[in-house]
């Protein structure tokens with residue numbers, strides 16, 4: 001199976017991405033416009049395609065110096081366990097070499113361990129105001 005990985009977001013159909021995330025139960029409520037802004041405002045993003053179909057995403061926020069944070073790591077269910085998640089995260093990590101990379105995950109611990117991440121004991125979080133509206 002031929003998968004293409006792109007860090008250039010100009011060809012992304014954001015409505016299609018929203019539909020794919022919704023169908024795959026990985027939609028967190030962003031509109032297509034909010035998806036576009038969150039990806040375009042990232043330090044680096046990687047989108048995986050099978051032909052023209054989006055089958056995965058990963059992105060990182062970073063200060064460009066020492067700290068980065070990985071989010072939106074997703075492989076379409078029917079394409080999982082074929083190395084796509086690894087390839088996307090490694091593409092993102094390549095853009096933040098030398099930096100300390102953080103992430104939160106509920107179900108992806110073993111996946112991230114395989115990519116070299118280790119568990120840190122405490123994570124804290126806060127949604128400021130109302131989710132996506134402020």
Ligand SMILES: CC(C)(COP(=O)(O)OP(=O)(O)OC[C@H]1O[C@@H](n2cnc3c(N)ncnc32)[C@H](O)[C@@H]1OP(=O)(O)O)[C@@H](O)C(=O)NCCC(=O)NCCS
Pocket residue numbers: 026071072073074075076079080081082083084085086087104105106107108110111112114
């Ligand atoms: C986690 C996720 C991104 C993995 O994507 P994927 O394309 O299936 O991952 P890969 O095929 O590249 O797997 C890389 C390695 O991790 C392992 N792995 C992947 N998912 C795993 C799981 N759920 N449990 C244990 N190991 C897993 C693979 O076996 C592979 O191991 P290998 O290198 O020894 O062969 C995908 O399952 C997903 O989108 N899940 C829902 C969203 C999610 O949880 N995202 C991460 C949290 S932010």
